[in-house]
Amino acid sequence: MNGYDAFEWSMFFLFLVLTGLGITAGYHRLWSHRSYEAHPVVRVFLAFLGACGLQNSILIWSSDHRRHHKYVDDNEKDPYSAKKGFWYSHMGWILRDYHRGEKDFSNVKDLQRDPVVMWQHRNYLMLALLGNSVLLIFIGWLHGDLWGVFLLAGLFRIILNHHFTFFINSLAHIIGKQSYSEKNSSRDNMVLAFLTYGEGYHNYHHCFQCDYRNGIKWFHFDPTKWFIWGLSYIGLTSKLRKTPKIRIEKARLRMQYLRTVQCLEQGFAPANLKLSLEDSYVQFQEALVAFSKFKKEWVQLKKAEFQEKWEKTQLKMQYLELKAELRVQKQKWRMLYSMLSRSKEFG
Structure with a gap:
């Protein structure tokens, strides 16, 4: 690791945070839960960043996530049920692809009417290659170390962000407090919030899923909330939904x-x-x-x-x-x- 210079590490952190927000602010809070509205420029930007995160298209990701909320802890219907154990909910559900046949998009009909969502869905592979290969190789070429940028800001960053997301499906259903509801296995975990761009307050989220915030206190670490709130002050996001x-x-x-x-x-x-x-x-x-x-x-x-x-x-x-x-x-x-x-x- 000593071979990586400051520029390569800065690219790593930049791409880590941006693509992470593409998932949390975009895939999750904007499209899966419709907790706020965003300017078309922001929507396209988040769709591109989400594709760079390599966690599938908005349509597929949101469909799985809405199914998770509707059937949480149901071993047959929850795509990543925590009741099946840590490894299954963390990544086993992807590796073994349980109960998958023809993809059912009946729970995301609203997203099928969204031109940005469908544009990204049709061009997902191209956008993912553009952001993770072409762009990174070009930055590495300009810097004079193609492999350094590609491995650190590309491969290592993708692996980390995947596990950060997986932690919400696994650890956030095992470790933490149930401050708002005991009706499912979700937990509030402040430590996880630091690894997941503010997604660690998971019991609150399952109880009030349409709130644009996960951390509701001023001291709660929730950069996704701050990102959405900050954009609202310059007119790029609006109708931020808050639970009374x-x-x-x-x-x-x-x-x-x-x-x-x-x-x-x-x-x-x-x-x-x-x-x-x-x-x-x-x-x-x-x-x-x-x-x-x-x-x-x-x-x-x-x-x-x-x-x-x-x-x-x-x-x-x-x-x-x-x-x-x-x-x-x-x-x-x-x-x-x-x-x-x-x-x-x-x-």
Whole structure:
């Protein structure tokens, strides 16, 4: 490895990140989940980068991925079911090509109407050769080391990015936390986020798959989210879809409650402690529902241009009261949950 110079390493990292974003921002969040819209120039650019990633065409990749979400953990219908074990979900599903006959594109009819998707599908091999052979050989020739650029920015980069994607299908269904849902094997894994351009928050993604974000906190490492968000500021992406905070909070609250109840049942917690937990959970949930319902009504009022009515009625006071009640219930729940998490029943 000592034979590679700074230019060759810079080409490696450039192609690694760009083709990685072609998969995560393009194949995954744009086309598979339609979580945002993009300018035609961005769409063509991402389609080309995705082809350079050598993970098949947008149409085939998205069809498999949508099938994975619909039938997750179903050993017969999920293309890369984690229930079949690490190696199968990581890459065995590609090497052995289970249950494949005529390709069924019935779940990507919307993409079959997309001219960029179909252009890339028809010309996939040509685009892949152009980006991974012609372009890299030309850059290597200009640099004076054809093989150095080709092996590092080409072959090594392709192998790494493939395994980064495979990690989501395998490790992100084995290692990590289930912060939002226990209904499938997906996990949130912050370490994987650093290897997968932000795709490591996989439990969140399976719960809210149409969100353009995977990492929703400011400190979550999600360069794909930042890339999409950044392009929106210069008008190249639009209609970025975000899950309402209330839905996220309800999902997180439910999982905290289920985990706590499970731990209490395994221990010898007093009956009054269990009742306190249940009461706090119900009250917090009711506060969330009430606040959410009021916010929807407020949106309708704004659409009807009743801003003046808002200022002259008790709506503002009601809003502030509901917000304060939600804050109180949230604090009560957090205190109780934190206390129980540190108690001996969990130890």
